[in-house]
Amino acid sequence: MLDRLRENLRVVFDRDPAARTVWEVVTCYPGFHALTLHIVAHGLWTRDCKWLARLVSHVGRFLTGIEVHPGATIGRRVFIDHGMGTVIGEHTVIGDDCTLYQGVTLGGLGLASKPGKRHPTLGQGVVVGAGAKVIGPIEIGEGAKIGPNAVVIKDVPAGAVMVANLARQVDKRDREREEKAEQLGFSAYGISSDMNDPVVKAIHGLLDHTVITDQKVEAILKKLEQLGVDCAEERAAGDRFDPGYLNKIVD
Structure with a gap:
């Protein structure tokens, strides 16, 4: 002792x-x-x-x-x-x-x-x-x-x-980004949007763009279905995306 x-x-x-x-x-x-x-x-x-x-x-x-x-x-x-x-x-x-x-x-x-x-x-x-x-x-x-x-x-x-902490309150845009990230299998909230990191900002920008694109595609498919076009095959087609790789590079 x-x-x-x-x-x-x-x-x-x-x-x-x-x-x-x-x-x-x-x-x-x-x-x-x-x-x-x-x-x-x-x-x-x-x-x-x-x-x-x-x-x-x-x-x-x-x-x-x-x-x-x-x-x-x-x-x-x-x-x-x-x-x-x-x-x-x-x-x-x-x-x-x-x-x-x-x-x-x-x-x-x-x-x-x-x-x-x-x-x-x-x-x-x-x-x-x-x-x-x-x-x-x-x-x-x-x-x-x-x-x-x-x-x-x-x-x-x-x-x-x-560095940094985990807790933060999300607004509407953040929730949409999180929902899209979950669909893709990507852990978006392993990173925070207020981090001064260009890679993080770029990833969030891509997720935001993906959310907007999905909304536009959904609107187009609805219009086509209203016109009698069968869009079942297009809706069933999944995105070719590797969430594991994206999670690995930002963790």
Whole structure:
């Protein structure tokens, strides 16, 4: 345990230029306090002293504003900077040399796709920015960076940089685009229309054009049917489109 404490002290000086003395870190750094108390709480948890482990965890939350479930597995040289409002769930696994900032949530899903696993796994050297939410039994690859306020609900490959969030209210044009994308099998809302990315804008432009074209074709077919023309074959013909490829290039 003393080795872990020394490592946790050294990592503060390595990653926080504001740290000046050991005494300052020991007395004034809530991230250091939270990790120290978690060592105790996790040890009790693994020894089946569940209530006492939760009590130690609760005291740590009261003192630091950082909530770490005693069941969480945290590697060596992890650094929690500031930390207020950070929540780390029971089945979370945090690899060595990770860095978390304030307001981070490593949360779980009630209906887990992996039995007994509801919270994320962070590989070595992952950085999670302030306010980011990493939700569910997903895996974040080694060296990945999660931007501030990002919402991550899918696996992240090693070294990737994840930015932006998922939640947005759609207007009529967005709903039409989404409906067309679903017909084509394309996950349009894996990307957001307000992202300043020319590829994203181009894809949304193509989807918008497709919606308008479909509306025009439908109007023409109705007119022809009113004139007695059988358009059943034209209606049955499907578009030749590879949604898998489009999903792959924008995910």
